[in-house]
Amino acid sequence: MVRTRFAPSPTGMLHVGGLRTALFAYLYARKHKGDFLIRIEDTDRNRFVEGGIEQIIDSLSWGNIKIDEGVMLENNAIVQKGEKGPYIQSERFELYQKYAMKLLESGHAYYAFDTAEELDKMREVQLASKQKQVYARASMRNSFTLSQEEVKNLLAAQAPYVLRLRIPENEMIEFDDLVRGKVKIHSSEVDDQILLKSDGFPTYHLANVVDDYLMEITHVIRGEEWLPSTPKHVLLYRAFGWQAPTFAHLSLLINEQKQKLSKRHGDVSVTDFKEKGYLPEALINFIAFLGWNPGDEREIFSLEDLTSEFDFDKVSKAPAVFNREKLNWYNRQYMMNMDLHEVTRRALPFFKHQGILDRDEIDDKEEFEVLKKIVNLERGRVDTLAELPAAVGFIFSDDLSYDPGLLVWKKSTVEDAKDKLQQIYNVLQADISEEMWNKETLEEHVISWIKENEYGVGDVLWPTRVALSGQKNSPGPFEIAEVLGKEKTLQRISNALKT
């Protein structure tokens, strides 16, 4: 039974890199009919952000990543589900104490009483003498350098202490990584990691290992930044006598400048992309392809497709640049190919935001149908949902202001343009009833009328389109006319005649 987990700290927004890590963990679990769980790693009380947990889970569910176990949201309230809980580390406080004590008893952990200043000094000296930057066990104040008596006294006097992991001497620590293969690090490079802080809270390393074991996690899927500390984790599993899970360390997401994706250089959080009008399907598809591919030339993958095809043997080791252009392309693909009703529904909040609508839900069926047509006009011409309201703004504007010269097609003249507009006005007025007013009928009729009169198509259609849109570039005149309806269409043509 495969069990994977995503274990964020509640420090605020979910980073797109975090979304990708969660996605890969989710996909792997799904593919193997296992469970995907969420655990909150809030052992650092200084980094807690109010509402952080909700936001992260919210972002995951926006991306359609379903949580099987652990921390989730129900009616916007945090709930925990599953047999292995609690799933929030601050609620598991005693547990870590207990396991830390076991390590102490078995000699894998020891007391250390050094102050922050002493540790700073140690590092300073090491740096100056070009020694390794690891805890100098032999020259600091700890179970090794102090007598049992002294340790006992310090403890009795309630002196602050930490528990450190005793790293074995002169040993090559090896582990297999699903994306990197065999990784080896010599124990002399590994620090005597603090396991229990002086405030009694565990560090990531202890809590992570204890929880992954207790929650029966089979595959630890996380970012590359954890690779250097994995030997500590391997040693911890061994010290406890537990079998270590399988590791998979994902490469990082970087920006165009090849640096770690960060807030300073633009959008990084999932909410940013949601608010910019990206479709979750597009973001997920794009992000999955940053470091993974199916091995052939297909590019459009639904979450279901990804679930069945994802595997770590096709995950690349190199970091990937988060390229906005490609994301935009994906988003367009999804906007164009998604069911119009659905796209429109999702665009509603953006229309509201732009003040075109006064609400983000529409119950009236007819009103919604009209909006669908409006959305359809521009959905293939914009990158995101957020750009839609502005793009269709001309539909809602009752007086378009544009340079009359814009009505003139190529080498034609103002007079000719107006002549054509007057003629088309008459034709539409007389020949096409309200009932027959749709783009197919309009096009059929107008085009044959143009042919009969041997007019140039552009000579008629260009001024008509400009009269209806007021813009140099826009959808075609028949599409716009359909959305506008007969009355408004004629009104706009007549307005153009007056310019």
Add this chain to the structure above:
RNA sequence: GGCCCGUUCGUCUAGUGGUUAGGACAUCGGGUUUUCAUCCCGAAAACAGGGGUUCGAUUCCCCUACGGGCUACCA
């Protein structure tokens, strides 16, 4: 500084000893189209460098360079 990880077109990548090194985004050119967008066709564009191993290296090994990560009582 030390350790670890990485390196194929500008970008995402395919490729696992013998290929005209393929695709996608972006770019440029052409076509369809009343404009834009779409669509179609085409072009330019890459194996970081140096040593090995081999009949033969993008592919395997080593070194160098470059990039990144870690080096906290943060995760």
